[in-house]
Amino acid sequence: MGTVPTGVRGLDVLLHGGFPQGSTIVVEGAPGTGKTTLGMQFLYYGALQDGEAGMYVTFEEFPDQLYRDMLAFGWDLRKLEREGMLRVVSMTPDVFMEQMIEPGGLVEKLIRELNCRRIVVDSISLFRYGAAGEEEHRRMLYRLRNILRKLELTALLIKERDAANDETGGFEAYIADGFIQLGLKRQMDKYRVRTLEVLKMRGRRIREGEHVYRLTENGIRLIPARSMIEDLALLNGQTKVATGIAALDELLEGGLAGGSVYLLDTNSKANYKYFIASILAGRVRAGEKVLALLSSFLTPEDLDKMFALQGLSMSRLAQEGQIYFIEHYTRPYPPGCEANVMDVGTLNNEEYRRVVEEKIGSLVAGGGSWFVYYDLNTVIAERGKDYVTKYFAADSAGVKALGMTMMVLCNFSEIGSEVSAFLERTSNGVIRTWVDGAYQYMQVVKSPNGVISEPYVVETTTRAPFMRLT
């Protein structure tokens, strides 16, 4: 089953990527909690980022206010409508149901016209007034859900909070695939915090508990509760490899997934040295062993200095068998490292591949958990692009099969779109960092949990890990 990003990054984290494709989700909350905003955010970013058209059904007589309210978040709905990516439809609940039930009716026609993948109905609470009794009301809801399924739409059904069945969400939540509750909680008698709770999500292991969200000038921003992230990483049985950078680890649900291959895509101006040094230092501190192929920008001397700043001695780590190097440029290493440096500069491609493979085999046979840092720019420069297209997929699969986690540095803009697309497909995750003007940015553009982040600004700090994402 596919996954549909929700438009709210933190919610995607909670849901392991988003809503199950084609599911019907009930969103319940008191007035003013942000249901309409959540619904529109789902459609707006669906159109903008995922290229999926959407329909917003409102039972308000005059939806002008809706356009104005959403413009406050910077969402120009009219523009999306002109581009054929959104349709705001205003009708009464009766007419909506009539048109929905009728095969080839107005609603279905519009959905097909725009090729809508998403729909929001705001709000289904109004169905109750149109229905003759509880039984008819239920029949209507059941029918609606079946039609939405048939049309293969991922649907958000907005529901006003109902004091009668506060906990369960009533029949609506019962027949839906998912149920999300928005709330306002009093905190310390004074403050009110907005909380979101996922009470049901078919096909997804959910993260229990209330998560705090805020309404910002860009819409809803949800901050998944931290302790839960850690707990779940353990429950998962999947090891997480912390990057040491708080915001990034949070995005990655505790860190890089162990036994996976990640690409770090940089442009030539971006400073990634601290990032790499922070990860490697974190790994050896966690008792892991590291195999590194350093770039011409990040020299052995650089790494030695950055380790020293974090209270680590590269010489000692080498002597204790915790760090090994593949070296193309016969550069000097700190004293005591010699035995752990494999000079490969003079080897031809076949010899290089065989020697590295053998070395990795013997290192892994020695036991322990391994982290590989591999500078692909150097490999491309020294071994050629063809070497990478020919062997990268097989070699990274081999490294993964040995249970090693690998971070591969490369520069997509330099190696061209074809090879980049190939690398991106081959890896489990892609983190991008680049410089634009006076700022450096970082963004997770692919990850095993399906999370794609917004770009963060990279700030340098005076203490390890020497950088912070804001």
Ligand SMILES: Nc1ncnc2c1ncn2[C@@H]1O[C@H](COP(=O)(O)OP(=O)(O)O)[C@@H](O)[C@H]1O
């Ligand atoms: N730019 C903004 N920044 C912060 N809060 C906002 C902004 N615009 C609207 N809000 C708040 O959002 C809430 C309305 O959200 P809405 O999605 O209409 O809720 P609901 O549909 O659940 O009634 C109100 O509490 C309002 O104060």
Ligand SMILES: [Mg+2]
């Ligand atoms: Mg509303």
